[in-house]
Amino acid sequence: MNNNFNVTIRVWRQDGPEEPGRMKEYKVKDVSPDMSFLEMLDILNEDLLKKNEKPIAFESDCREGICGCCGLVVNGDVHGPDDHSTVCQLHMRRFKDGDVITVEPWRLRSFPIIKDLVVDRTAFERIMAAGGYVSVNTGAAPDANSVPVNKEDAEEAMDSAACIGCGACVAACPNGAAMLFTGAKISQLALLPQGAPERQQRALCMLEAMDREGFGNCSNEYECEAVCPKDVKVSNIARLNREFLLANLFGKAETK
Numbered sequence: 001m002n003n004n005f006n007v008t009i010r011v012w013r014q015d016g017p018e019e020p021g022r023m024k025e026y027k028v029k030d031v032s033p034d035m036s037f038l039e040m041l042d043i044l045n046e047d048l049l050k051k052n053e054k055p056i057a058f059e060s061d062c063r064e065g066i067c068g069c070c071g072l073v074v075n076g077d078v079h080g081p082d083d084h085s086t087v088c089q090l091h092m093r094r095f096k097d098g099d100v101i102t103v104e105p106w107r108l109r110s111f112p113i114i115k116d117l118v119v120d121r122t123a124f125e126r127i128m129a130a131g132g133y134v135s136v137n138t139g140a141a142p143d144a145n146s147v148p149v150n151k152e153d154a155e156e157a158m159d160s161a162a163c164i165g166c167g168a169c170v171a172a173c174p175n176g177a178a179m180l181f182t183g184a185k186i187s188q189l190a191l192l193p194q195g196a197p198e199r200q201q202r203a204l205c206m207l208e209a210m211d212r213e214g215f216g217n218c219s220n221e222y223e224c225e226a227v228c229p230k231d232v233k234v235s236n237i238a239r240l241n242r243e244f245l246l247a248n249l250f251g252k253a254e255t256k
Contacts, residue, residue: 004030005097009044011056012104014113017120021113023102033093037080038063038070040092041103057116063088065229068166072117073104078172078227086166086229106171110178110214123213124165124181130209131202132185134194153191160187162230169224169232175216180224182210183236190243200250203243 006029014021028044035043038060045055061067070087074080080090095101103117111119163184170178186203189195195202218237225234 004032005095007031007040007092007095007098008100009041010100010102011117013056013116016115017112031092033091035092036063036088037072037074037090037092038088057114057118059118060088065089066164068164068229071106071119071121071166071168071171073102073106073171075102078168079166079229083226084229084231089229106167108167108170108176110170110176111167119167121165121167123215124167124178126213127178127182127206127209128185131198131205132189134189135198136194147193149192157188157191160184160191160232160236163188163228163232164230166229168227168229170215172223172227173216173218174221174223175219176214177218177224178210178213178215179218179237179240180228180232180234182206183238183240184232186243187236187239190239199243200247203240203247207240207244 006027009026009028010023011026012021013024026044026048028040028047031040031043038058041056041058048055058072059069061069063070065086065088068086071079072087074087074090079085079087081094082090105113105117106119108119110123111121114120161184163181165181167181169180170176186206189202190199220234222234225232
């Protein structure tokens, strides 16, 4: 039995960062419910190419919910209607015949649109470059048990490190805050002894970089945690605030 169906896609088209954008409608026929959302967009692009029209620009890489590239707003939902997932994990079985599906990019000043559904998320990279690392040269890899780490701390650090930097937390936040992302990147090192030597400098530098990029501040809306594909907790924001407070109390390190 063939359960394929047809949908209408309303998608944001924008030729470049300085060009005006507009919504445009396309019909996509014979959609399989087993297709992923990105596979449906692939089929639409193939049809556009056959008609000598420009394909829709969107990002994807692993298509396994790991890379964080496929950030889209689908029918007003960041990453689509499924909880704690990415767009590449969204399947067309979530829709039905005749549905009109609206697809938009992240709409944030800190993530400017490059083309169509592709946005520039290098602001996250600049935050990481400001202090999201351990700069000590440790030589060859040490034995796994050479530095004792409390099991609870190790697990919490791993949970924080699960952040894939997709930007969904920023896109969902009414303030455009990047505090869940920044908090997760600070937490994953603050919880481990390897991150202790640069702890104060890291918090000050990364928060300064976050502010410089124009992100907003947290007002406890919890939208970031609700849409995070890796279920990163807002407790990381609390830790970020504590790290920043301690860094200021015990003297500011030189910022980079």
